[in-house]
Amino acid sequence: MTFEQKHLDQFYKIAGSYIDSLNHSDTLVRPKATSAELNEIFKFNIGSNLKEPNEIIDDLKKYLDFSTKTGHKNFYNQMFARSNLPALLGELTSVINNASAYTFEVAPVATLMELALIKKMSSLCGFENGGGQFVTGGSNANMVAMLCARNSLVKNSKELGLSNSKPLRVFVSEHSHYSFIKGVNVIGVGMDNLIRIPCDQLGKMKVELLEKEIIKSLAEDTIPFFVAGTSGTTVLNAFDPLEEIAAIANNYSLWFHVDGACGGSSLLSNKHKHLLDGVSLADSVTWDPHKMMSIPLICSVLLTKSSDALLKSNSSKHTEYLFHDDEEINIGESSLQCGRRADSLKLWTSWSYYGDAGYEKRIDRLFELAEHTRSYIEKSIVFDQTYVTSGITVCFQYIPDGITNADKINEFNRSLRVKMVDEGKTLINYSELDNNLFFRIAFLNPDISIDDVDETLQGLEMLGANLLKN
Structure with missing residues (x-):
């Protein structure tokens, strides 16, 4: 040896x-x-x-x-969970090989895998001749989408910047991911030019208000150039009405992006793909397989309707030392990065193992677990569903008997969450919205059972009861 x-x-x-x-209940999710x-x-x-x-x-x-044991069956804290074994093996293999997926010469198999996966995922979005690339995360994908839009719609902005341009405006929902706030800073649009559109009680963008804000922007002599709909918001897991947003984007010549970082994988389910009706009308789509597809972090993809959108936006001069004219395929030329991990391998191994049918079952399972949790909470005498959700997250509070003051209920739930973290057996995140502090349980591990979920919720009920006694 x-x-x-x-x-x-x-x-x-x-x-x-x-x-x-x-897989063992006696293993702490979060060590003390x-x-x-x-x-x-x-x-x-x-x-x-x-x-x-x-x-x-x-x-x-x-x-x-x-x-923290993010692969534990009692980990519900983030929008990622346990990695599946085929994907894990793919990840280990890519690390052992240690190739940078920018040229065919250095990463021949990874290059072809990435192209095949981009073609597959583009077809699921309805892009007949789409393009795309694996990127460093959903946040990066959203930023690069805005950059593509800027360079496509604002003449000479790639070469000259924005010093001679009117102010640009970006439109997202108030429940959109914070990466858009950071992204407008990076690409030179400025955070004050990010317009957040109010949502309805289900967390979906109010499209009629979107149009009003675009008209207002034009009246203020700014350039509205980009609108994003979210397919699977981070807290309520809401899906914006993409077809309606697309119609407005088309009427006013805006780039239409879909942030499907969380919900994009719903396209693999015949039962739930309707949530993304209208995605084929988008100019670009963010999709994170490291969420609902159980791929190790990071595995994120930006897809574009135009096959050369990324090359036009991201290509650069003075790369002769790396990209050579005699090489067949150099996917790195379309990337903002130089060095690129071969993230395609772990998705390819997983998709090869489960197939479309297997992944459909796994995606459906996540929705089933969330629906069971909503049913459990509805029947519970101590839990109350704070917001109506229909995706893979459930938002709820523990309502102590006899306490009706909202601030005191919030404080109790904060204390209960601290108690949960200290105990270490389970990890469920919390969020705040409309002056409510509540638990947000996220289902990203399709291998857990209904009994596992019930055991988690029963444990939280007992923890709350003990906290009340003390």
């Missing part, structure tokens, strides 16, 4: 044991360790405290021991 094989074997035993532990304790355990001395490989292996085990 070689030196490398010996230590890889040790590591894989640790990794296998860790993955197995995620303060920052001071972790500093003492790890002694983060960089560059002076040299270690042998076996010591590094021990440190990796401790890293797993003291990390």
Whole structure:
């Protein structure tokens, strides 16, 4: 056995044991360790405290021991959860290979995989001759979409910037992802020129108000150039009316983007793909397979209706050292990045394993788990559904008996969440909206059972009852 094989074997035993532990109820989701304790355990001395490989292996085990178990069946905290095994194997393989997916010469298989996956995902969006690329996250995808729109609709902005342009305006819903706020800063539009359109009680954009804001923008002598509809908002998991937004975007010549970072995977389900009706009318789409498709972070894609939109927007001069005219395919020329991870491999291995039919079942399962939770909360004597949702998130509060004051209910739920984190058995996030503080449970792990969900909710009920006693 070689030196490398010996230590890889040790590591894989640790990794296998860790993955197995995620299925056990007695494994804490969030270990009990303060920052001071972790500093003492790890002694983060960089560059002076040299270690042998076996010591590094021990440190990796401790890293797993003291990390939040995002693959645990009781982890409902973020818009990602446990990675499926085929995707995990693909991720490990791409790391071992350590190729940058920018030229066919360096990453031949990854290049062809990425092109095949972009074609597949584009077809699901209804783009007949679409383009696209794997990017560094949904936030980056939304920003690059705005950049494509700016460079396409504002003459010479790629070369000259915006110094000679009228102010540009971007329109999103009030429940859109905060990445749009950061994105307008990066591309030079400015945060004051991001217009947030109010939503209805279900969290969907009020399209009639969108048109009013566009008309107002024109009257103020600004340039409305980009509108985004969200398919699966972060908190309420609402799906904006894409067909109606598309019609307005078309009437006023705006670039129409769909942020389907969370909900894009619903296109794999015959039962739920109607939530994205109108996506084929978009100019670009964000889609994060690391959410509903259980791919390891990061796995994000920006799709474009035009096959060359990214190349036109992102290509640059002075790249002769990397991109050569005699090479067949150089997907890196269309990217803002230089070095690019081969993120296509982990999605390809997973999709090859589950297929379209298998993924449809997994997507449907997420909706089923959320619907069961809504039913449980409706029957509960202590839980109340704070907002009506129909996607893969459920928003609810614990309503203590005899307490009707909204501020006191909020404070109780905040304390209950702190108690949950301290206990470490379950992790459910919370959010605040309309002066309400509430739990937001997100279903991104299709491998958990109804019994798992019931056990989690019963545990939260008991935790709340104990908190009231004290």
